[in-house]
Amino acid sequence: MELPVLPRVPLACLPTPVEPLRRLLPALLPGAAGLPELLCKRDDLTSAPLSGNKVRKLELLLGEALAQGADTVITCGGVQSNHCRATALAAARLGLGSVLLLRTADPARPPALQGNLLLDRLAGAELRFITPAAYRERAALLEQTAGELRAAGRRPYVIPEGGSNALGSLGYALAVQELAGQLGEPWTRRPLTLCHATGSGGTGAGLLLGVAALGLPWRVAGFNVCDDRAYFVRVMGVILDDAARRFHLPAAAALSERRDAFDVRDGYVGRGYALSRPEELALLAEACRLEGLVLDPVYTGKALFGLVAELKQDPAALGEAVVFFHTGGIFGLFDEDKALALAGLL
Ligand SMILES: *Cc1c(COP(=O)(O)O)cnc(C)c1O
Numbered sequence: 001m002e003l004p005v006l007p008r009v010p011l012a013c014l015p016t017p018v019e020p021l022r023r024l025l026p027a028l029l030p031g032a033a034g035l036p037e038l039l040c041k042r043d044d045l046t047s048a049p050l051s052g053n054k055v056r057k058l059e060l061l062l063g064e065a066l067a068q069g070a071d072t073v074i075t076c077g078g079v080q081s082n083h084c085r086a087t088a089l090a091a092a093r094l095g096l097g098s099v100l101l102l103r104t105a106d107p108a109r110p111p112a113l114q115g116n117l118l119l120d121r122l123a124g125a126e127l128r129f130i131t132p133a134a135y136r137e138r139a140a141l142l143e144q145t146a147g148e149l150r151a152a153g154r155r156p157y158v159i160p161e162g163g164s165n166a167l168g169s170l171g172y173a174l175a176v177q178e179l180a181g182q183l184g185e186p187w188t189r190r191p192l193t194l195c196h197a198t199g200s201g202g203t204g205a206g207l208l209l210g211v212a213a214l215g216l217p218w219r220v221a222g223f224n225v226c227d228d229r230a231y232f233v234r235v236m237g238v239i240l241d242d243a244a245r246r247f248h249l250p251a252a253a254a255l256s257e258r259r260d261a262f263d264v265r266d267g268y269v270g271r272g273y274a275l276s277r278p279e280e281l282a283l284l285a286e287a288c289r290l291e292g293l294v295l296d297p298v299y300t301g302k303a304l305f306g307l308v309a310e311l312k313q314d315p316a317a318l319g320e321a322v323v324f325f326h327t328g329g330i331f332g333l334f335d336e337d338k339a340l341a342l343a344g345l346l
Contacts, residue, residue, distance in 0.1 A: 003173050003213055004247045007063035011090050012046040012055040015178045018323070023290045028283075028308055035311060036193075037321040040293065041179060044300075044328040049119055050093070052328020053196075053203050054086040056171030057163035062090055064167060070157035074145050076101035076138050078274060079129070080298070082329050083162050083200075085116035088125035097154070098125040099145060103135040115331040164202025164235070166242035172206025173213060179323065180214060191217050193318045196325040197303035198222035198264060201235035203327060208236070208262070209243060212251040221263040221318060223306035225299050226273035229266040233259050268306035274298045276336065278343035280305045284333075285345045296329025297336050 021038045029035060046055040065073055073091050077084040077100070084100045091098040100120055104111055107129035113121050120127060134141060142158045149156040159168070180188050194211070198204050204222040211218045224232050237259045244253035270277045276297045284301040287293045295301040307324065310317040340346050 003170065003177065003210070004249070006060055006167070006170065007067050008059045009062045009066060009090075009094065011050060011059050011062070011093070014046070015182055016045050017042045018179065018182050021291050021293065021324070024287060024293075025308070025311065027290055028286065029312055029315070032311070032315045034315040036315070036318055039321070039323045041175075041323050041325045043175070044294075044326045044330060046328070049331070050086055050089045051330065052082050052086060053172070053325070054083045054163050054328075055090070056175055057168030057202060058086060058090045058159075058171075060167050060171050061157075061159050061163055062094060062096075065096070065157035065159075066094065068157060069155055070096065071155045072097035072099060072149055073157050073159055074099045074101070074142055074149070075159040075163070076130075076135070076142060076161055077103070079104045079111055080116045080274065080332050080335060082116060082296075082299075082332065084125070085119045085123075085331065087159060087163070088120045088123040091125070092123045098123070099128065099149070099156075100125045101128050101130050101135075101138065101141060101145065103132055104129045105132070107131055115335045119331065162200025162202055164200040164205070164239060166239055166246050169202040169206035169209065169239050169243065170247070172203050173210035174206075176207055176210025176216070176218075177214060180216060187321075188216060190321055191219065191319050193219045193221050193322050194325065195221050195223070195303065195307050195318065195322055197299035197327055198224040198232055199226060199299055201232050201239060203325070204232065204262075204264070205236040205239040205243070207325075208255055209240065209249070209252050212255050213249065219263060219319065221265055223265050223268050223303040225302045226269060228269075229264040232264045233262045236262055265306055265310065268302050268309070270302065274332075276301070276339055281336070281340055281343045281345055283308060285340070293326070294330055294333065295326070296332045297339070298332045299329050300326055
């Protein structure tokens, strides 16, 4: 089955490389027999500083925004949101304005301009800080903000949290197509497992859809960095239902029928979203030392921590070969110097 052809603004440097990680698992799990072959899909290299997984979603979302004649995009996220930073930079690149609703403990005392937030400001985004309580009503708040802008004569386009709706997630269905083309035979006949960090569900839904639509014998395993498995099964189900309706994709409808089979590996949220444990940071440091691979503490570091923990229990837990999607997030690391020092890693 074909994936739909939709307006897409070229923002990402594609294809992103696929690289073997040969030293990591043997060093972390010495003596373990039957470890999988490990490859890394370098979606941290979609561009720089417009990096990470949100860029693939934004190619489609901003394609639609431009087609609709929008002049401003509105989105939301945590204060160090990679998605908001990518949106602000992509909007600037296309000559659009951006309004970001950013969750922070005390909006009256906004955090220092560091990491992603620094780039949001440099890109000229309008920053609106909101409380965690207000953030729970984010969908309504985004619409309300759009109403305000419309009343002021602007033409807003709303992008949901993480760019994770049906349209955005198709960016990851296309990423599966890209990966299959890069790997070719015999990989496209092997039982690969695509591993990734799950934060708002769009990447996972898109990967599932890509694998199903292309009829590949691959599995998708997400490691959630917030909420829980039940939450993401529901969220991905909704995204796939919307994709089925909007783009007439039987594969998406069929997947949504099998929600019980969504592979979300719960148990690695740790201290909570964007909060790190010393053992997670230690793994991040090891990956950097062993492979020159720079992970982020919020998403990819936790996902790799989960992946290694699962393999420690059972080297066959993820099949014979794994492609780990490095989904970016590097700027979040530059906020973690104190935690890294505390953990004795610097
Ligand atoms: C947003 C993000 C994710 C999670 O992707 P979702 O599609 O929101 O589940 C993973 N890694 C990084 C670095 C991210 O910024």
